[in-house]
Amino acid sequence: MAQLYEEGIKKRVDDEKNIHVRISLSELCRGRVKLIESGSRGSTVKGTFKIESYPGDDPIDVASRLLNELSPE
Numbered sequence: 407m408a409q410l411y412e413e414g415i416k417k418r419v420d421d422e423k424n425i426h427v428r429i430s431l432s433e434l435c436r437g438r439v440k441l442i443e444s445g446s447r448g449s450t451v452k453g454t455f456k457i458e459s460y461p462g463d464d465p466i467d468v469a470s471r472l473l474n475e476l477s478p479e
Contacts, residue, residue, distance in 0.1 A: 413441075415473070416466050423457040423465040 419425050431449035433440040442450060459468040 415469050419457065419465055419469060423459060425455050425457055425469055427453045427455075429453065 415425070418427060428442050428446075429451045430440045430442050430446075431451050434451060442448075457465045457469050457472075459465045
């Protein structure tokens, strides 16, 4: 999760309030989640998650709060 914050969540959210991630498959098989860039070589797992936000909510803020709640750190 720290890597996601360093890169910026806004960079991974599209206009339709979806957050996009790519995870290394080899790291995932080892039980670790490691985000990678789209141009990286190797097997990846792609994920797209819809951010539920309401009028007046900033989707980036909603995603940040959710990730803070999920993060064990």
